[in-house]
Amino acid sequence: MLKTLDNALDLLTYFTREKRQWGVRELAKEMHVSHTVVYRILATYERYGFVRQEAKTKKYELGFAFLEYGSILRDNLDMTQLIYPVMKKTADATRESVFLTWLDGTEGICLEIAESQQAVKYAFSVGTRTLLYAGASNKVIMAYLPPDVQTAIIGKGLLAKTAHTIQSEERLLDDLSRIREQGWAYSVSEYTDNVFGIAVPLFASDGKVTASLTIAGPDYRMPAEKVPHALEVLQAAKEEIQTYLQRIL
Known part of the structure; x- marks a missing residue:
């Protein structure tokens, strides 16, 4: 029974933005895994709306049920009512996009x-x-994870996202x-x-890192002399959001 559940949950991880x-x-x-096992799992997921079969290709993709659960998660965090307005205020003040990245296992989401509002x-x-x-947005989370978790992440391989991604374990740890x-992170083209x-x-009430708040945009709009002001605005937003998170987490 547990093996079947493992297979069913593992199957979902193969549906990604790169392979939908x-x-x-x-x-x-x-x-x-046997194609019979995969078919049975997909058929069960399809029955409950977690996957659907595309009519033309007959291939499977994630279903609309995940939208409902995603909405429930965001409602639980009161994202729209409490966190988003602070993010919007920060985006307006800096004229750049603001992102909330949550720690999920050894990844960010x-x-x-x-x-x-810029074009x-x-x-x-x-x-x-x-x-x-x-x-x-990611490294500022990883920086506060326990050393053994950092080691486990590095052990999976430091694959290059761009030519500027740090691929040296020593350089990354430094x-x-x-x-x-310093309590914050800055990167360009990583x-x-x-x-x-x-x-x-951003931290939970137990002091453990749980998320990050990030300003991001085209690098030509953020020369070095503008970073201190953007950071000041971002840190003010952090204080507002942090107070809320520590009440619920």
Whole structure:
């Protein structure tokens, strides 16, 4: 029974932004599981709305049930009522997009975005998963994780997202130490080319890091002399959101 549950949950992780649809046999081959097992899992998920079969290709993709559960999660966090207005105020003050990245296991996941009103802006999507070792929004979380968790993340490999992604374990650990010491992170082109990020960590009531708040946009709009002001605005937003998070987490 537990093995079946493991397979069923593992199957969902194969549906990503890069690979949104799967045929039964190709998914079974990827998972190294019998196609009969995969078909039964997909058929059950389809019955409850967690996957659906695309009419033309006959391949499976995630279903609308996840939208409902995602909405419940965001309601539980009161994102729209309490956190988003602070993010929107920060986006208006800096004229750049503001992102809330949540720690989920050993990855980050974007839970909310307050977009810049400028025509050229950093395009990202709610629900996107990110690697914790690249980019300000991620590294400011990783910097506050226990050493054994950092080691486990590094052990999975430091794959390059761009030419500026740090791939040296020693350099990354030094960078994380510096971020933790100063309390914020700044990066340019580490996760996405020509995009800057300024990020601060958010903590639960037990003192453990749980998320990050980030200002991001085209790098040409954030020269070094503008960083201190943007950071000041971001830290003020952090204090507002932090007070709320520590009441509920």
